[in-house]
Amino acid sequence: MSPPLRILGIETSCDETAASVVLRDEEGGGRILGDVVLSQLEEHSAYGGVVPEIAARAHVEALDTLIEEALLRAGVTLKDIDAIAATSGPGLIGGLIVGLMTGKAIARATGKPLYAVNHLEGHALTARLTDGLSFPYLMLLVSGGHTQLILVKGVGDYERWGTTIDDALGEAFDKTAKLLGLPYPGGPAVERAAARNGNPERFDFPRPLVGDARLDFSFSGLKTAVRQAAQSLEPVTEQDIADICASFQRAIARTLKDRVGRGLKRFTGEYQSVDRPALVVAGGVAANQTLRQTLQSLCDGQGFRFVAPPLQLCTDNAAMIAWAGAERLAAGLPADGLNVAPRSRWPLDSEAQALIGSGKRGAKA
Structure with missing residues (x-):
């Protein structure tokens, strides 16, 4: 049993800008209070793929508004939030910088703990939010x-x-x-x-x-x-x-x-x-x-x-990032310092042998 937790999640790892507020109740169940996703599909469709510079600029332009909208839909203010969770990797480095720096700023201004979340962990834990899996x-x-x-x-x-x-x-x-x-x-x-x-x-x-x-x-x-x-x-x-x-x-x-x-x-x-x-x-x-x-x-x-x-919730979204932060907070895992850096490569299993793309930035997968 743990007290109810309200977490603000931020996701900017690729071409979706997203913000969400998720509640984790005393028994470990979850509920999405407010969720907003802005797709950049039109900006990238002419290129046949995601252009990192365009994606990063789009995140900068939209993220503050999306966070405000997510809080409004959830019926809460930043004072009601227990922690901030922001995607820290893996992904496009420009987008990750935008989201993580925004999360750091909010954490610093409010005094709330910050969780730098692995995007893949968000996917891994989503089924516990939606289906209560053990x-x-x-x-x-x-x-x-x-x-x-x-x-x-x-x-x-x-x-x-x-x-x-x-x-x-x-x-x-x-x-x-x-x-x-x-x-x-x-x-x-x-x-x-x-x-x-x-x-x-x-x-x-x-x-x-x-x-x-x-x-x-x-x-x-x-x-x-x-x-x-x-x-x-x-x-x-x-x-x-x-x-x-x-x-x-x-x-x-x-x-x-x-x-x-x-x-x-x-x-x-x-x-x-x-x-x-x-x-x-x-x-x-x-x-x-x-x-x-x-x-x-x-x-x-x-x-x-x-x-x-x-x-x-299968595609990129901030609800899964908020939920991963809530799970980490409830499990007693330490929050991250404001010096945490984004990582374009970040395997979920740190012990796994790198099969492709290992270099200065770490293993790709």
Whole structure:
């Protein structure tokens, strides 16, 4: 039992500016009191991807207003807030600076504690806010920058079981869409194209790492196969695009079924005492209905509960950041000092071996 906590969350890691106020009650349950998200989709769509400088400037222009609106919707003032939680990484460094510096300023002015939150921890703990899950559980994080299978053992206690060895799944969707002349963001565009009577059996695209004992992922070879198929058909028709997208999604679904299925079996073997094990899916790609149906069927077959938070909480949002701050505060974890720095790279499992992108800024994933 802990006293009720009201946390202000700030999220600016990529191309959404967001602020939220979340309540954590005495029994550990959560409720979103006020939540505001401003998308920068129009600013970046002409470039086919996120432009970091444009994103950072947009955060600067909007963040103060969004925080004010979140507090207004929650019916509270800064005096009623118990702590500030701001995304500190991983993400685009310019955006992270905007959000974290704003959080620092509010914490300094109000005397409230500051929690510099790992964006991935926000995703990892969202299911406890929405569904009241107990530890441990397994999380599949699929987004534009990450594809990971993570064991969530407790607040601040995570073990990465698998990660991508090249591209993230969201990146594969975006690049496939761009290759086919579909709009940004690529995930929804590919899904819509596939739904236009696309034939998922027309192209037999590869399923990277299927059958491998490791739990890692790979999508670069699949992207290459899509490019080769499109080039062989030039000029592509609307039906060609629909068939390629449907076949691409089918290959992704079959890959996830194998990779995640092995993870579920490992969880069952290591945590036999857990009565109703759970798989949580998080990240923007979690909105894809074909992938959700695949994971739901997989969980049903292995006796797992499948938890997919509401779509607005799968993509970047500040409610998950506020909730992560509330969980850390309730668990008695120390707040961060005002000298804490943003981190463009920040693996959730600090003990995991870096597979890609290790350098001065740390491991990419």
